[in-house]
Amino acid sequence: MTATIRDVAREAAVSVASASRALNGHVNVTATTRARVVAAAERLHYVPHHGARSLTMAQTDTIGVVLPDLFGGFFSELIRGINRGAQAAGLQLLLSTFHGDATRTAGAVRSMRGRVDGLLVMLPVVHPVPPELGLASHLPTVVMNAGPGDGAYASIAIDNAGGARTMVAHLVDSGRRCIAMLGGPEGNADALGREAGFRDAVRTLLGDASPLILPGDFTEESGQAAAAAILADRRGIDAVFAANDMMAVGCLTTLSAAGVRVPEEIAVAGFDDVPVARYVTPALTTMRVNIADMGTRALETLAGLIAARGLRTASSQTIEPELVVRASSAPRTPRG
Amino acid sequence: MTATIRDVAREAAVSVASASRALNGHVNVTATTRARVVAAAERLHYVPHHGARSLTMAQTDTIGVVLPDLFGGFFSELIRGINRGAQAAGLQLLLSTFHGDATRTAGAVRSMRGRVDGLLVMLPVVHPVPPELGLASHLPTVVMNAGPGDGAYASIAIDNAGGARTMVAHLVDSGRRCIAMLGGPEGNADALGREAGFRDAVRTLLGDASPLILPGDFTEESGQAAAAAILADRRGIDAVFAANDMMAVGCLTTLSAAGVRVPEEIAVAGFDDVPVARYVTPALTTMRVNIADMGTRALETLAGLIAARGLRTASSQTIEPELVVRASSAPRTPRG
DNA sequence: CTGTTAGCGCTTTCAT
DNA sequence: ATGAAAGCGCTAACAG
Numbered sequence: 001m002t003a004t005i006r007d008v009a010r011e012a013a014v015s016v017a018s019a020s021r022a023l024n025g026h027v028n029v030t031a032t033t034r035a036r037v038v039a040a041a042e043r044l045h046y047v048p049h050h051g052a053r054s055l056t057m058a059q060t061d062t063i064g065v066v067l068p069d070l071f072g073g074f075f076s077e078l079i080r081g082i083n084r085g086a087q088a089a090g091l092q093l094l095l096s097t098f099h100g101d102a103t104r105t106a107g108a109v110r111s112m113r114g115r116v117d118g119l120l121v122m123l124p125v126v127h128p129v130p131p132e133l134g135l136a137s138h139l140p141t142v143v144m145n146a147g148p149g150d151g152a153y154a155s156i157a158i159d160n161a162g163g164a165r166t167m168v169a170h171l172v173d174s175g176r177r178c179i180a181m182l183g184g185p186e187g188n189a190d191a192l193g194r195e196a197g198f199r200d201a202v203r204t205l206l207g208d209a210s211p212l213i214l215p216g217d218f219t220e221e222s223g224q225a226a227a228a229a230i231l232a233d234r235r236g237i238d239a240v241f242a243a244n245d246m247m248a249v250g251c252l253t254t255l256s257a258a259g260v261r262v263p264e265e266i267a268v269a270g271f272d273d274v275p276v277a278r279y280v281t282p283a284l285t286t287m288r289v290n291i292a293d294m295g296t297r298a299l300e301t302l303a304g305l306i307a308a309r310g311l312r313t314a315s316s317q318t319i320e321p322e323l324v325v326r327a328s329s330a331p332r333t334p335r336g
Numbered sequence: 337m338t339a340t341i342r343d344v345a346r347e348a349a350v351s352v353a354s355a356s357r358a359l360n361g362h363v364n365v366t367a368t369t370r371a372r373v374v375a376a377a378e379r380l381h382y383v384p385h386h387g388a389r390s391l392t393m394a395q396t397d398t399i400g401v402v403l404p405d406l407f408g409g410f411f412s413e414l415i416r417g418i419n420r421g422a423q424a425a426g427l428q429l430l431l432s433t434f435h436g437d438a439t440r441t442a443g444a445v446r447s448m449r450g451r452v453d454g455l456l457v458m459l460p461v462v463h464p465v466p467p468e469l470g471l472a473s474h475l476p477t478v479v480m481n482a483g484p485g486d487g488a489y490a491s492i493a494i495d496n497a498g499g500a501r502t503m504v505a506h507l508v509d510s511g512r513r514c515i516a517m518l519g520g521p522e523g524n525a526d527a528l529g530r531e532a533g534f535r536d537a538v539r540t541l542l543g544d545a546s547p548l549i550l551p552g553d554f555t556e557e558s559g560q561a562a563a564a565a566i567l568a569d570r571r572g573i574d575a576v577f578a579a580n581d582m583m584a585v586g587c588l589t590t591l592s593a594a595g596v597r598v599p600e601e602i603a604v605a606g607f608d609d610v611p612v613a614r615y616v617t618p619a620l621t622t623m624r625v626n627i628a629d630m631g632t633r634a635l636e637t638l639a640g641l642i643a644a645r646g647l648r649t650a651s652s653q654t655i656e657p658e659l660v661v662r663a664s665s666a667p668r669t670p671r672g
Numbered sequence: 673c674t675g676t677t678a679g680c681g682c683t684t685t686c687a688t
Numbered sequence: 689a690t691g692a693a694a695g696c697g698c699t700a701a702c703a704g
Contacts, residue, residue: 002450002474004681015691020683028689050451051396052681054387055696062430072611075412080405083433092447094398095431097419111428114338115386138338249615275408279585279615340697351675356699364673388697391680676703681696688691 003044011040023048062092063302064112066121069099071246073274074291078144081295082120089303091117113139118302120144123189140305142298145189154305156298156317160193160271161200163287163321167241167269168201170285170323175332176239176267180212182226182251184243191218191243194271198241212237216247223250230266231258238266238332245270245277245286252280252328267329271321282327289321339380347376359384390451398428399638400448402457405435407582409610410627414480417631418456425639427453449475454638456480459525476641478634481525490641492634492653496529496607497536499623499657503577503605504537506621506659511668512575512603516548518562518587520579524554527579530607534577548573552583559586566602567594574602574668581606581613581622588616588664603665607657618663625657 009019014033022029022037029037040046054060065082067075079095086093094116098104109119118140146155171179181198184191195213202211214229216222223242227250230237240255242248248270255262262268262282270277273288297317345355350369358365358373365373376382390396401418403411415431422429430452432444445455454476479491507515517534520527531549538547550565552558559578563586566573578584584606591598598604598618606613609624633653 005683006681016682017684017692018690021690024683030689033689047446047450049391049681051387051390052696053683055385055391055681055698056683058696060387065431069416070412072409072412074408075415076406076408076410079411079415079431079433083431092451093431095401095415095419095429097415110383114383115428276612276615279612281617341699342697352698353676353700354674357674360699366673369673385697388680389699391682391697392699394680674704676701678699678701680698683694683696685694686692688689 003041003046004049005046007044008037008041008046011044012036060115060117061090062094062116063118063120063299063306064094064096064109064116066105066108066112066119067095067097068105068122069097070122071274074272077291078122078295081292081297082299083295084292085296085299085303089299091299091303118142118306120298120302140302142302142305144294144298152314154301154315156294156301156319158190158193158289158294159318159320160190161197162318163271163289164194164197164241165201166321166323167271167285167287168198168205170325171239171241171267171269171329172205174267174329177206178236179206179239179241180214180230180235180237182214182216182223182240182242182247184247185217188218190271194243216243218244218246220246220250223247223252224254225250227251227254227258231255231260239329240266240268242268242270245272245274245284248284248286248328249276249280252282252284256281263328263330264332267332269329273324277324277326280328282330285326285329286324287321288324290319294319339377339382340385341382343380344373344377344382347380348372396451396453397426398430398452399454399456399635399642400430400432400445400452402441402444402448402455403431403433404441404458405433406458407610410608413627414458414631417628417633418635419631420628421632421635421639425635427635427639454478454642456634456638476638478638478641480630480634488650490637490651492630492637492655494526494529494625494630495654495656496526497533498654499607499625500530500533500577501537502657502659503607503621503623504534504541506661507575507577507603507605507665508541510603510665513542514572515542515575515577516550516566516571516573518550518552518559518576518578518583520583521553526607527554530579552579554580554582556582556586559583559588560590561586563587563590563594567591567596575665576602576604578604578606581608581610581620584620584622584664585612585616588618588620592617599664599666600668603668605665609660613660613662616664618666621662621665622660623657624660626655630655 005016005019009016018033019037022034094112096108098108120142122144123146141153143153143155145157179202183195202208214226216226240251242251248268252262252268255266260266270284270286273286277284277286341352341355345352350373354369355373358370430448434441434444456478458480459482477489479489481493482491519531538544550562552562576587578587584604588598588604591602596602606620606622609622613620613622
């Protein structure tokens with residue numbers, strides 16, 4: 001079928017040992033021998049059998065990536081970043097996406113055991129820390145967007161609380177005094193962090209200890225519903241901070257359609273900076289998250305973990321989102 | 337380190353052969369033996385070593401996915417679809433994305449040889465049929481979005497020409513008589529197909545053998561540039577069909593900003609139905625493409641190819657896009 | 673139905 | 689610097 005290293009050795013008239021050494025760039029090989037072997041390999045279209053290799057070397061040069069069903073832009077950015085890191089580290093990516101519960105996640109993870117050197121996992125919800133997920137099995141693991149409590153694994157996450165604080169500061173700075181928040185789905189790590197930051201900032205900056213937080217689930221529809229609720233009972237709200245952009249978009253369009261002037265009467269802000277944010281009218285103020293960077297850094301961290309066999313340095317990194325001001329939060333009273 | 341099948345065999349007090357048979361669900365094993373083995377495996381957290389397995393079985397249960405840097409929504413949809421198919425077929429996905437030239441592609445492909453049972457490839461440009469890409473190496477391969485000429489491989493592609501014809505028919509049907517097209521990047525398979533369909537339909541439906549085709553490169557900016565060109569010289573154009581949505585969006589917004597009424601004076605239509613299409617004002621008429629479906633079917637086709645070892649059935653499938661009518665192409669003269 | 677054994681392709685001691 | 693041979697974990701003949 002396909003050429004093996006024996007074929008190459010025979011073709012080059014050397015032993016398999018020499019062939020192996022030559023092909024793997026070991027030092028103890030004559031230049032001429034190496035040349036002969038390389039030429040033979042070339043001629044035979046030799047490709048090492050990865051399985052055999054991983055059998056002897058006890059390592060696969062592959063890392064498993066387990067992701068939930070993500071929003072489009074988010075997903076591709078993340079993969080792009082991870083792939084960038086993998087390319088640099090000479091690692092392959094075994095990908096599995098899943099929808100739904102932790103059982104599925106566990107299944108995805110299990111099916112990867114024994115074929116990867118490490119795991120890059122992103123959990124959809126946080127509170128139930130990686131359960132009997134089966135991770136611990138001495139497989140280097142980096143968890144993306146985990147909650148604060150998961151000290152057992154190396155983790156890397158968006159600074160959601162910090163981002164929310166930045167946004168509140170901006171809204172206050174631009175003249176708003178009564179800010180409502182639109183929350184995210186139950187147990188979602190990002191939503192939780194953003195909510196915490198919001199509460200914190202509103203208390204600190206506006207002295208309000210119990211701001212209005214409307215329910216939401218990250219969908220555009222829930223944003224529309226929240227807008228309807230606000231329309232029914234304004235309560236003096238002059239700004240809405242949604243836990244993600246899609247809800248902000250739903251809220252903004254519904255508000256506008258009902259005749260509420262945005263941002264003059266009510267400012268609207270989101271989180272993520274999805275592509276659509278630039279296109280709604282008025283354009284949406286939001287916190288931009290560099291997802292690709294998160295992926296790259298997650299992979300670099302994992303590669304480090306794998307290299308440092310055993311030295312469990314359960315680090316915990318953070319990605320800082322960046323404020324992007326657009327028309328939906330233009331200052332209440334033009335200054336200057 | 338981690339338990340091997342010998343450990344399991346010893347723990348269950350049977351031979352490795354029996355252990356293997358029990359674990360792989362062969363028939364010639366007593367129920368009690370099987371139970372003992374399974375229990376032992378469970379107890380030892382046994383996970384088969386994939387490398388060893390692929391060595392003896394000469395198959396990896398893994399398929400390689402090679403994709404160019406894709407637009408976000410497109411990418412995640414495609415992966416979702418592929419993953420769906422893979423899950424169903426019990427196959428793992430080894431993913432590699434690349435930016436740029438064919439050399440990179442070839443590199444990505446080469447690095448996968450020997451570790452996958454088949455390849456799912458998407459080429460960014462078509463004309464240079466998979467070059468010395470190294471595919472042919474007797475590895476079952478399905479090419480997505482290849483041009484018509486690549487008979488060597490099984491392929492699956494969007495019916496771009498058909499979609500373009502559908503769109504032209506709709507525009508004509510809604511009262512337009514002078515339709516300009518906005519082309520895509522050099523050598524891009526999708527752009528080429530859409531252009532061909534456009535030419536065909538305009539000739540057939542409007543008797544125009546040489547319609548205006550403005551240059552474009554799939555970016556929003558090129559759509560804006562095209563709009564500027566049209567504003568400078570209207571030529572009686574009453575509709576613009578862009579080869580993708582992002583160009584249509586750029587064109588539409590620039591036209592509107594210049595005071596041209598869309599769709600009354602000029603209708604605008606795109607292709608793809610990206611999320612943004614719904615949010616621009618007026619909302620964009622476009623051809624929706626079911627990308628996930630393409631991914632699933634591509635994988636199913638590949639699985640079939642792998643199963644039918646050697647029976648090279650270089651099939652060629654097609655995904656039909658669907659017309660989505662929105663405000664940007666509302667009928668010129670309201671009917672009824 | 674079960675156990676023994678021979679490889680799968682590769683790397684790596686250990687001699688030379 | 690090179691070769692012979694052992695063995696990684698697993699499956700599949702081949703006996704029994």
